Amino acid sequence: MHKIAVLPGDGIGPEVTDAALEVLKKADELYGLGLEFEQFEFGGAAIDAYGEPYPEPTRKGVAAADAVLLGAIGGPKWDDVPREIRAETGLLALRKDQGLFANLRPARVLEGLEELSPLKPEIARGVDVLIVRELTGGIYFGQPRGMSEAEAWNTLRYSRPEVERVARVAFEAAAKRRKKLTSVEKANVLEVGEFWRKTVLEVAAEYPQVELEHQYVDAMAMHLITHPADFDVVVTSNIFGDILSDLASVLPGSLGLLPSASLGDGTPLFEPVHGSAPDIAGKGLANPTAAILSAAMLATYALNRPEVGAAIERATAAALKTTRTRDLGGNAGTAEFTNAVLEALSG
Numbered sequence: 001m002h003k004i005a006v007l008p009g010d011g012i013g014p015e016v017t018d019a020a021l022e023v024l025k026k027a028d029e030l031y032g033l034g035l036e037f038e039q040f041e042f043g044g045a046a047i048d049a050y051g052e053p054y055p056e057p058t059r060k061g062v063a064a065a066d067a068v069l070l071g072a073i074g075g076p077k078w079d080d081v082p083r084e085i086r087a088e089t090g091l092l093a094l095r096k097d098q099g100l101f102a103n104l105r106p107a108r109v110l111e112g113l114e115e116l117s118p119l120k121p122e123i124a125r126g127v128d129v130l131i132v133r134e135l136t137g138g139i140y141f142g143q144p145r146g147m148s149e150a151e152a153w154n155t156l157r158y159s160r161p162e163v164e165r166v167a168r169v170a171f172e173a174a175a176k177r178r179k180k181l182t183s184v185e186k187a188n189v190l191e192v193g194e195f196w197r198k199t200v201l202e203v204a205a206e207y208p209q210v211e212l213e214h215q216y217v218d219a220m221a222m223h224l225i226t227h228p229a230d231f232d233v234v235v236t237s238n239i240f241g242d243i244l245s246d247l248a249s250v251l252p253g254s255l256g257l258l259p260s261a262s263l264g265d266g267t268p269l270f271e272p273v274h275g276s277a278p279d280i281a282g283k284g285l286a287n288p289t290a291a292i293l294s295a296a297m298l299a300t301y302a303l304n305r306p307e308v309g310a311a312i313e314r315a316t317a318a319a320l321k322t323t324r325t326r327d328l329g330g331n332a333g334t335a336e337f338t339n340a341v342l343e344a345l346s347g
């Protein structure tokens with residue numbers, strides 16, 4: 001059995017998580033995944049129940065699980081709580097606890113949805129890129145750091161194991177996809193870039209089936225706009241990944257379409273990129289696509305059943321052809337769209 005810890009969270013979190021759970025349960029029925037679900041409080045809901053966003057029962061549930069499916073957290077109700085117990089602090093603690101050092105953000109323009117992209121349809125067509133961002137190292141965490149009246153400083157530093165492990169996650173992901181990996185750095189200016197490139201090249205020897213290329217980050221920013229469909233998996237450092245994943249996230253044209261995964265030493269985490277959308281919470285209007293695609297990533301990366309992940313993705317793409325929620329210009333509610341996915345999945 002695979003234990004899934006379910007953390008619905010706040011706002012539209014519970015609505016989109018319910019939708020993703022229905023899809024996972026149907027996939028379990030069809031493909032025999034052997035799933036067991038247990039729900040825990042997290043974020044604002046946990047602040048209300050326990051006075052903290054990541055209480056002990058949730059921490060234990062996450063540690064004992066094979067994967068975490070998270071909805072969304074936070075909202076105006078908890079905006080004024082002290083920083084140590086903010087909903088977002090709970091998410092940082094979960095990532096740290098579980099050693100989640102790789103963040104995976106796919107951006108895909110689905111067939112028939114090219115018109116949602118801000119790019120010309122002929123450029124947007126076929127975009128299916130996965131950004132793998134190093135999440136726990138690099139300049140956001142490097143010491144020394146500080147600021148005085150006269151100057152401010154941060155440190156960009158990566159160790160060999162830090163680069164190797166995120167590179168392996170990226171090569172593994174590429175091996176499950178179109179077998180192409182682009183490593184992004186600034187090797188022409190930064191020693192860390194040169195070291196990153198050399199280390200990724202060494203790891204490449206373990207994955208002869210994956211084609212590797214290197215790009216400088218400035219050129220990559222241009223390529224992601226001018227010919228985004230050329231890329232499969234992209235691996236990069238924390239700060240470059242922060243920027244490039246946000247750049248790539250606008251390609252599909254709606255926040256409601258973007259899933260994510262965080263992988264590392266402990267229990268992997270799967271969650272939509274969007275927030276708790278308090279403006280539409282509780283109305284049955286939320287687009288559950290990002291949550292459902294996060295469940296597809298769970299099947300691919302936590303259960304190692306990429307064929308099931310792909311089947312969920314295909315069913316979602318099929319549903320989007322006929323049934324769309326308001327953020328995509330349609331008038332379907334969460335339940336109607338979810339039913340369309342379930343129907344497509346059942347074939």
Ligand code: ATP
Nearest residue numbers: 074255256274275276277278279280286287288327
């Ligand atoms: P956070 O800071 O938590 O990311 P935010 O307010 O910046 O929150 P979201 O909560 O993601 O961002 O919402 C941004 C806008 O997008 C809102 O108007 C919201 O209604 C809309 N939105 C976000 N997710 C969805 C979704 N799944 N379906 C429909 N609309 C959504």
